[in-house]
Amino acid sequence: MYDTGDxxxxxxxxxxxxxxxxxxxxxxxxxxxxxxxxxVLVAGNVVTGCxxxxxxSEGIGQWVRIEGNWVLSNATVGIAIRQGPPPTPYxxxxxxTNNVVGDxxxxxxxxxxxxxxxVYHNTLVGSGVGTQGSGLAIASPLAATIVNNVxxxxxxxxxxxxxxxxx
Numbered sequence: 001m002y003d004t005g006d007x008x009x010x011x012x013x014x015x016x017x018x019x020x021x022x023x024x025x026x027x028x029x030x031x032x033x034x035x036x037x038x039x040v041l042v043a044g045n046v047v048t049g050c051x052x053x054x055x056x057s058e059g060i061g062q063w064v065r066i067e068g069n070w071v072l073s074n075a076t077v078g079i080a081i082r083q084g085p086p087p088t089p090y091x092x093x094x095x096x097t098n099n100v101v102g103d104x105x106x107x108x109x110x111x112x113x114x115x116x117x118x119v120y121h122n123t124l125v126g127s128g129v130g131t132q133g134s135g136l137a138i139a140s141p142l143a144a145t146i147v148n149n150v151x152x153x154x155x156x157x158x159x160x161x162x163x164x165x166x167x
């Protein structure tokens with residue numbers, strides 16, 4: 001996808017079994033990939049130069065996995081996972097694994113909501129020029145597991161609002 005007027009790729013909240021794999025999205029007019037649905041996998045994509053988030057997933061039904069993507073030089077957040085309230089113990093699980101995220105203005109990865117979040121084995125790099133926000137921002141009170149990430153050249157490495165539970 002190149003130079004779209006809105007989102008590069010988008011799925012609906014009611015979608016089931018969403019899988020967005022192996023795409024290149026460059027200069028989308030909004031989010032590069034806006035993946036929503038009951039279960040969501042976004043893997044092996046390259047997303048760069050979008051005017052909002054690189055990859056966004058919100059209103060997740062059961063789980064979301066953002067894995068092995070290159071997300072570079074987007075205008076706000078590299079990867080934003082915003083989960084809804086969980087009606088069952090398994091709803092609202094989501095996170096990112098093995099992604100390379102660089103040069104975002106607000107944060108490289110943002111987790112929000114009331115579910116269970118995880119961030120494993122990611123490389124989060126600010127440009128080192130000007131304000132680079134947070135490498136990882138925990139935006140709402142959720143359980144977050146953070147393991148083996150590299151966070152460099154951001155104004156703040158990890159930011160959390162009052163209330164998150166860390167494991």
